[in-house]
Amino acid sequence: MERETAMTARESGRNAARVLVDQLVANGVRHVFTVPGESFLPVLDALRDSGITVTTCRQEGAAAMMAEAHGKATGLPGICFVTRGPGATNASAGLHVAQQDSTPMILFVGQVERRFRGREAFQELDYRAVFGPMAKWATEIDDPDRVPELVSRAFATATAGRPGPVVMALPKDVLGEFTDAPLAPPFVPVEAAPGADDVARLGDLIASAERPIVVLGGSRWTEQACADIARFAEAFDLPVATSYRRSPLFDALHPCYAGDLGLSPNPKLVRRVRDSDLVVLLGGRLGEIPSQGYGLLSIPGPQTRLVHIHAGPEEIGRVYQPFLAINAAPARTAAALARLAPPARIPWREETCAAHAEFLAWGETATPQPGGVNLGEVIVHLRRTLPRDAVLCNGAGNYAAWIHRFFRFRGFAGHIAPTSASMGYGLPAAVAMKRLWPERTVISLNGDGDFLMNGQEFATAVQYRLPIVVIVCDNASYGTIRMHQEREFPDRPIATDLHNPDFAAYARAFGGLGWTVERTEDFPAAFAEAQAAGRPAIIHLKISTDAITPGQTLTQIRDRALAGRA
Structure with missing residues (x-):
């Protein structure tokens, strides 16, 4: 047989x-x-x-x-x-x-x-x-x-x-080996829904709050779920923040948006979450970065009422013991919340308006920077010129702090970046996104050390004729590590200087196009040419090593550390 x-x-x-x-x-x-x-x-x-x-x-x-x-x-x-x-x-x-x-x-x-x-x-x-x-x-x-x-x-x-x-x-x-085993039926993802009692209790908690805030994070979101949560926020006039690298879950220009809890977040947003009397955490884990080093809420018992809604039951209570725990997926939860009737009394309405105004002010204008290229002004230009559904991909490095502060994500899946802060991610992610969505504009933003960890995939973009624009922010340094060195061992840098290639020539060597930008005012023209070219392109930005964060230079960080030891 x-x-x-x-x-x-x-x-x-x-x-x-x-x-x-x-x-x-x-x-x-x-x-x-x-x-x-x-x-x-x-x-x-x-x-x-x-x-x-x-x-x-x-x-x-x-x-x-x-x-x-x-x-x-x-x-x-x-x-x-x-x-x-x-x-x-x-x-x-x-x-x-x-x-x-x-x-x-x-x-x-x-x-x-x-x-x-x-x-x-x-x-x-x-x-x-x-x-x-x-x-x-x-x-x-x-x-x-x-x-x-x-x-x-x-x-x-x-x-x-x-x-x-x-x-x-x-x-x-x-x-x-050969087999006549029949195929299994197509899998169907299981989407746990919140119970009616839990939804009603959450509605009561919101109605009795004075300073509530919603924080969105995690995965398993859909475009429809984002639309549902926006309707819920509008009905309740709730301030909504997003977790680290989850900004596309909520339209940045929506009047309820309060900003993101990521790298170098708005201090006013951090204070707002700390001062709230109800935090509704939907989909996320509130890990080390969005929790600001696990300092945003006390552990294990938060100082405020925490509602934690997560699809994985093992994550609820793992770090924070919530006041209300709901084991449910974001999409089903958002749909249920969108059907809730808002309370007659909304005392936090002015705070929601203030939170959005603070978010806009925080990222409206690029901060002054040393050197010929101001990365903040580059990001502001991208914000003003890219289509709403553009996809920005990046890896790890201090350059990403400018993205978080000055860009405003408005389209679903508009930011593809690792919460694990893995270097070398931005270029491969951009290749994948252009393969998935050839009709969408895809931009890859990278640091110099970051880019060269997977820079060979520019050849993949050329092979498949993927017209992505790759921006390499070259400060001749492993900048994040150098920043931490100057904080902990001021004026003793080691192992963080980089001797980089001509990245524009690198692009041309693979069969793409390349531009070098050494002045901020030259970026718009280079970017327009790269977009119009219809071929993979690299724009090489020459950035000062001293331009290490949107708010502080490397020199200021070092001098402050030296003064503290004097």
């Missing part, structure tokens, strides 16, 4: 790799990102005729970041294929982003043949041991008949509760 089953499967031509790819198609996968490897050649062959768009990358870490960016933007698992050993460990950078950012993602990794396992065969790793601590689930497919079952489970796991990454190892010999 087993022999007859094997003959049937072989005659159908459906090896395990083909079944795996068919299961991806059944689950709505349209894009995958990869660096090819001989350990999963049957999968590559199956992808060739699948209808799935394949993006070939230059390094596995960048491929994983592209998949993570895709998952962050769509809410569906981003898919990445990498080879075993070095390919898998390279990809771990993107996997960590997915874990910290609560992004659904599936990383498929080649593995040695089953008969070689345990001998430390060529490039062998125990993927459960290596990736178990940084993934929601790490597993290995040992039986071709279980491919549909396990791939379906991977989709469900990656999207359930608090989303995150799944790692699935694919032994080379399993991929070539």
Whole structure:
């Protein structure tokens, strides 16, 4: 009987790799990102005729970041294929982003043949041991008949509760074996809804408050959910803040918007949250950065009434013990809140207006900066000229503080950036977004050290003719580390100076276009030319090393530290 089953499967031509790819198609996968490897050649062959768009990358870490960016933007698992050993460990950078950012993602990794396992065969790793601590689930497919079952489970796991990454190892010999296992039904994400009693109690808490504020964060949001939460805020006239790198969840020009709790936030917003008598935290975890070093609310018992609404029950009470805990996903919660009737008495209405005015004033005008290029004025120019649905992608570095302060995000998924603050993210994310949304304007903003961690992916943009504009902010330094050095060890810099290439020439070497800007007033023309070119382009901004934050220069930070030690 087993022999007859094997003959049937072989005659159908459906090896395990083909079944795996068919299961991806059944689950709505349209894009995958990869660096090819001989350990999963049957999968590559199956992808060739699948209808799935394949993006070939230059390094596995960048491929994983592209998949993570895709998952962050769509809410569906981003898919990445990498080879075993070095390919898998390279990809771990993107996997960590997915874990910290609560992004659904599936990383498929080649593995040695089953008969070689345990001998430390060529490039062998125990993927459960290596990736178990940084993934929601790490597993290995040992039986071709279980491919549909396990791939379906991977989709469900990656999207359930608090989303995150799944790692699935694919032994080379399993991929070539034949199976007649039927495909699993397409997965459907489970969206937990708040109970009617919880919604009513939340409404009562808001009605009895004097200084409430809503903080939006986390993942699992949709465009409709953002519209619902805006209707709720309008009806109740509530001030709404966004968490670190979640600004697109609420239109920056909406009269209820109070700003973002990210890098170098408006001190008035921080004070407003501390002084509030009701904080409604929807979707987010209020981690280290948005909580301002866990100083915004007292731990474990907040000094104010905290309502924590989160899709993952394990996150509620993990750090803060809420006054009201609601285990529900943002989309279902936002829909329920949009149906709530506002109270007759809204004593915080003037405070909401004041909060929005403070937000606008905080980022209206660029602060003075040393050097020929003022990054604040560059960001203000982008704010004024980019279309509402433009997508800005960035990685990690002090340059991002100017984005948070001076840009105003207005479109859903308009900011794709890692809350894990992973360097090298901005360019791969921009490639992924342009593959996903070719009609949208996509800008990649990078520091100099940040850019060169995955700068090779500019070649990927050129290969696929993706007209992204890449801005490299070159201050010849690992600026964030230099800033912390001057605070803790003033006037003793080490290991933070960088000797950089001509980034405009770098662009041209790959077949793109490049401009160098050494004066702020030259940026608008260079940017207009780059946008009109219809080809991948790099604008190289020469920025003073002293221009380290929107509010303080490096010299001021050092002098203050030296004065404190005198």
